[in-house]
Amino acid sequence: MREYTVAVVGATGAVGNEMISVLEERNFPVSRLKLLASERSVGKELTFKGKSLFVEMLDEDSFAGVEIGLFSAGGSISERYAPIAAAAGCVVIDNTSAFRMAPDVPLIVPEVNPGAISRYKNRGIIANPNCSTIQMVVALKPIHDAVRIKRVVVSTYQAVSGTGKKAIAELEEQTRALLNGLKPVIKVYPHQIAFNCLPQIDVFLDNGYTKEEMKMVNETKKILDDPGIAVTATTVRVPVFYGHSESVNIETERKITAERVKNLLSGAPGVKVVDDVKNSQYPLAINAAGKDDTFVGRIREDESLPNGINMWIVSDNLRKGAALNAVQIAEILAREYL
Numbered sequence: 001m002r003e004y005t006v007a008v009v010g011a012t013g014a015v016g017n018e019m020i021s022v023l024e025e026r027n028f029p030v031s032r033l034k035l036l037a038s039e040r041s042v043g044k045e046l047t048f049k050g051k052s053l054f055v056e057m058l059d060e061d062s063f064a065g066v067e068i069g070l071f072s073a074g075g076s077i078s079e080r081y082a083p084i085a086a087a088a089g090c091v092v093i094d095n096t097s098a099f100r101m102a103p104d105v106p107l108i109v110p111e112v113n114p115g116a117i118s119r120y121k122n123r124g125i126i127a128n129p130n131c132s133t134i135q136m137v138v139a140l141k142p143i144h145d146a147v148r149i150k151r152v153v154v155s156t157y158q159a160v161s162g163t164g165k166k167a168i169a170e171l172e173e174q175t176r177a178l179l180n181g182l183k184p185v186i187k188v189y190p191h192q193i194a195f196n197c198l199p200q201i202d203v204f205l206d207n208g209y210t211k212e213e214m215k216m217v218n219e220t221k222k223i224l225d226d227p228g229i230a231v232t233a234t235t236v237r238v239p240v241f242y243g244h245s246e247s248v249n250i251e252t253e254r255k256i257t258a259e260r261v262k263n264l265l266s267g268a269p270g271v272k273v274v275d276d277v278k279n280s281q282y283p284l285a286i287n288a289a290g291k292d293d294t295f296v297g298r299i300r301e302d303e304s305l306p307n308g309i310n311m312w313i314v315s316d317n318l319r320k321g322a323a324l325n326a327v328q329i330a331e332i333l334a335r336e337y338l
């Protein structure tokens with residue numbers, strides 16, 4: 001099998017670390033792995049397949065000879081370096097929001113719209129969707145195909161790891177401080193995150209929604225290729241380290257029973273149904289952490305609507321929500337296009 005030169009941009013970050021692990025675990029055919037980050041990380045060592053690799057500084061010459069670039073170093077870095085990488089012949093799989101809504105850039109969840117990957121040829125860039133959107137559409141797709149979803153109302157309970165390493169440290173430090181009777185230091189979020197819930201993820205927009213909420217709205221339409229699907233979201237940061245949870249209410253065009261949803265999702269790629277309420281079994285962030293699947297439970301009919309379903313969707317935001325989805329895209333790219 002042909003092997004590829006792969007670069008991870010943002011290799012020292014929370015998602016970057018996970019990308020390196022997922023490439024290794026899935027035995028992606030890597031001939032050479034290039035680890036790129038800021039000047040601060042030059043000389044740091046990370047391990048890939050038992051070998052120690054030095055982190056290099058990202059610059060304009062970083063992509064010579066690189067075939068696949070996995071980017072997760074923030075939107076402004078992608079805006080600047082993804083076109084440079086693409087011009088050097090590298091296919092960029094970008095985990096930031098920089099190119100997601102560009103009409104000529106495909107936005108891919110392999111279980112949902114793998115065929116759209118071919119459009120990477122437009123600009124040499126493939127966008128990896130927002131973490132909360134990925135796990136939601138993986139579960140929505142089989143239902144949408146069966147009875148067409150008209151409207152989605154979603155509230156999220158999102159882990160701090162989605163913000164990056166500094167936020168993981170902040171939750172840890174604030175929790176420790178408070179349990180020791182000390183004042184928590186607030187740096188990453190606008191308020192204390194330990195023992196709290198923050199109904200703000202990313203910045204507020206003019207319409208009163210946050211950017212994260214509008215990502216869920218717009219990206220869902222693009223991935224499901226259905227601009228008519230109505231989506232409204234409330235995104236909340238909670239003091240959980242790994243794993244995003246979502247309460248999702250859907251209204252469908254045709255009636256679907258909870259039983260049929262369970263059956264459909266039980267056979268859906270990337271989904272595991274955990275729904276045994278008599279024994280208090282439902283998806284939990286602490287169980288989803290470190291796993292690849294999107295877990296769905298609490299599947300029930302919405303008794304306030306003629307055609308409605310409620311469910312609870314949980315997945316590891318760093319894996320299916322970011323690194324795993326990106327590597328799955330790379331696998332299809334390698335298998336079918338490169």
Ligand code: A2P
Binds near residue numbers: 012015072074164
């Ligand atoms: P570094 O560790 O050198 O700062 P996280 O989301 O966990 O905070 O990680 C962000 C990632 O993006 C890190 O790998 C970080 O590298 C990288 N990054 C941030 N700013 C830059 C930059 N100016 N150039 C290259 N990489 C960057």
